[in-house]
Amino acid sequence: MKYAVYVDGQEGTTGLRINEYLARRTDVELLRIEADKRKDPAERARLLNAADVAFLCLPDAASREAAAMVTNPRTCLIDASTAHRTAPGWVFGLPELSSGQREALRGAKRIANPGCHATAFILAVRPLVDAGLLPAAAHVTATSITGYSGGGKSMIAEYEAGGNAKLTSPRPYALGLAHKHIPEMMAHTGLTVAPVFMPIVGNFYKGLAVTVPLHLSDLRAGTTPQQVRDALAAHYEGERFVRVMPLRDPDTLAHGFFDVQANNDTNDVDLFVFGNDQQILVMARLDNLGKGASGAAVQSMNVHLGVDETTGLV
Numbered sequence: 001m002k003y004a005v006y007v008d009g010q011e012g013t014t015g016l017r018i019n020e021y022l023a024r025r026t027d028v029e030l031l032r033i034e035a036d037k038r039k040d041p042a043e044r045a046r047l048l049n050a051a052d053v054a055f056l057c058l059p060d061a062a063s064r065e066a067a068a069m070v071t072n073p074r075t076c077l078i079d080a081s082t083a084h085r086t087a088p089g090w091v092f093g094l095p096e097l098s099s100g101q102r103e104a105l106r107g108a109k110r111i112a113n114p115g116c117h118a119t120a121f122i123l124a125v126r127p128l129v130d131a132g133l134l135p136a137a138a139h140v141t142a143t144s145i146t147g148y149s150g151g152g153k154s155m156i157a158e159y160e161a162g163g164n165a166k167l168t169s170p171r172p173y174a175l176g177l178a179h180k181h182i183p184e185m186m187a188h189t190g191l192t193v194a195p196v197f198m199p200i201v202g203n204f205y206k207g208l209a210v211t212v213p214l215h216l217s218d219l220r221a222g223t224t225p226q227q228v229r230d231a232l233a234a235h236y237e238g239e240r241f242v243r244v245m246p247l248r249d250p251d252t253l254a255h256g257f258f259d260v261q262a263n264n265d266t267n268d269v270d271l272f273v274f275g276n277d278q279q280i281l282v283m284a285r286l287d288n289l290g291k292g293a294s295g296a297a298v299q300s301m302n303v304h305l306g307v308d309e310t311t312g313l314v
């Protein structure tokens, strides 16, 4: 038996990559929309309702419209947009979040794929809150360095057109302190105070690293960097796609510089803890188009269907 799968937004950055993952699979029949009907509501509704799994790789408003078109109770929607990540009735597509998450995804017909920055932030912070090392009311800050593909087709075109000197240097953004991932960062870590979050987009295609700096005095009294690293390792023990590096990763320190692109073309997340007697940096690195978007969506589909979670992923 093959699963019927439709990608709404198949020509976009996330949709194209999901199609690449799925094209290699023998257990999936891809339903494709004709090029001239890509935005035809009736044709999209027909395909959405014919699918066992439909990925929404669309701007937020179009994702909301697509969700409203689905009347088939068998169709499982996996929404890559920001529209439903804290919405009631939608399960967050991050299997590694907590011990009950896979079971929830298995039973869900509405799955919201996490944002790329949010994935890295949540994977770095949630285990520390769960372990009681980081108080839920802590005042947390975070930065993220990301490649420009995170901005979708329009930002990719801007960078690749060339000729704009302003794009050659890294650009901090979301300076209104209201980045669209903050609600999901709070909802899925348990933090009760909004983190101060500043992303920076750089002149490279893909790769992302979130850094969360913490004073040890903000953690449970007596917490050491090693305990923080060990809490992460305990939370992710046995996970195929999350690797917790040794404390003060010797390879990184030997190079002197952190490689934001080292997880590109994989679905892997690497977590790091650097630190001294007073301070730590917790860092999470991933491919924003892999575990930050399309890879995560395919992983959630695998969990939902009950097939090997790594099928089609590297």
Ligand SMILES: NC(=O)C1=CN([C@@H]2O[C@H](COP(=O)(O)OP(=O)(O)OC[C@H]3O[C@@H](n4cnc5c(N)ncnc54)[C@H](OP(=O)(O)O)[C@@H]3O)[C@@H](O)[C@H]2O)C=CC1
Binding pocket: 008, 009, 010, 011, 012, 013, 014, 015, 038, 039, 040, 056, 057, 058, 059, 060, 062, 080, 081, 082, 114, 115, 116, 149, 150, 151, 152, 153, 154, 288, 289, 292, 293
């Ligand atoms: N890029 C990334 O790293 C990530 C993106 N996301 C999210 O995934 C979603 C898709 O992003 P991304 O792939 O980057 O965006 P893109 O802009 O690259 O692609 C969006 C696609 O949706 C199509 N589209 C727009 N409106 C409609 C409509 N009404 N009906 C059908 N198709 C429509 C666009 O058509 P056209 O080609 O004509 O413009 C385009 O092909 C967004 O919500 C984004 O926030 C999530 C995680 C990471």
Ligand SMILES: CC(=O)N[C@@H](CCC(=O)OP(=O)(O)O)C(=O)O
Binding pocket: 080, 081, 082, 114, 115, 116, 117, 146, 147, 148, 149, 150, 151, 155, 180, 181, 199, 201, 292, 293
């Ligand atoms: C460089 C850039 O602009 N990146 C996007 C994030 C892309 C992403 O993962 O967010 P969504 O899934 O919510 O679209 C941003 O920060 O808004």
